[in-house]
Amino acid sequence: MSPLLLLLFTLPVIAAHAGPDSKAGPASDPKAEIARGPVQPQAPNAVHTLRQIPEACARLEGMFTGQADDPYTFTVVRISPQxxxxxxxxxxxxxxxxxxxxxxxxxxRVPNAACPSQQAVVHVWRKPVDKTAKLDGQGQQRIYLEEQSQKAKAGQLDAIPMFAAQMTVEGAGCTR
Structure with a gap:
């Protein structure tokens, strides 16, 4: 067996045994609430949807730029004005x-179709609210317009869930 083939077969095994203390790759990520399969490789300069978050009326869009200094960009886009x-x-x-x-x-994790050694990694975080709201006799939480208007005027609105996203690019860039 050639040394190159031996190296290609042993690198994944070595990477898998890097352990949870390693700072690179999926082993360093805490377990996410959503288990996601592999994403299709994306071509440079093609905008693609990463994920929709309907409760925030938002869509995450990304694009490989093909530039060495800023290889990937992502933005949060409002789904609809309504x-x-x-x-x-x-x-x-x-x-x-x-x-x-x-x-x-x-x-x-979004692989770059033009550069297989590079991938964009987007972490989506969620901050839930404390659901200790009062329930009525039917087990429902009732929201009354007048009561909420008074809270808004006093600056005491109830907390709502929040989302945030962070992006990094892993792997070496390719030269053309």
Whole structure:
């Protein structure tokens, strides 16, 4: 067996045994709430949907740029002007979701079709609200317009769930 073939077969085994203390790859990610299969490789300069979050009226879109200094960009796009959000999408840099009681909701790994050694990794975080609201006799939570209007005027609105997303690019870039 050639040394190159031997190396190609042993690298995945070595990477699999890197252990949970390693800082690279899926072993370092905490377990996400959503188990996602592999994503189709995406071509450069083609906008693609990463995920929709209906409760926040948001869609995550990404694109490989083909540029070495900024190989991947992603944005949060409002789904529809008529959509009434039940959750809020916030800036991950300000919220610091990895350390403030947020839950890892989803990890999306997008391979670059033009450069198989490179992939974009998007972490979607969710911060649930405390559901200790009062229930009526039918076990339902009732929301009354007048009561909510008074709370809004006083600046005491109830907390709503929040989402945040962080993106990194893993792997070496390809030269053309």
């Amino acid at each position: 959509c009434q959000p039940r959750a809020r999408f916030v800036d991950a840099a300000k919220a610091k979701p990895a350390q403030n009681g947020w839950l890892l909701n989803d990890v999306i």
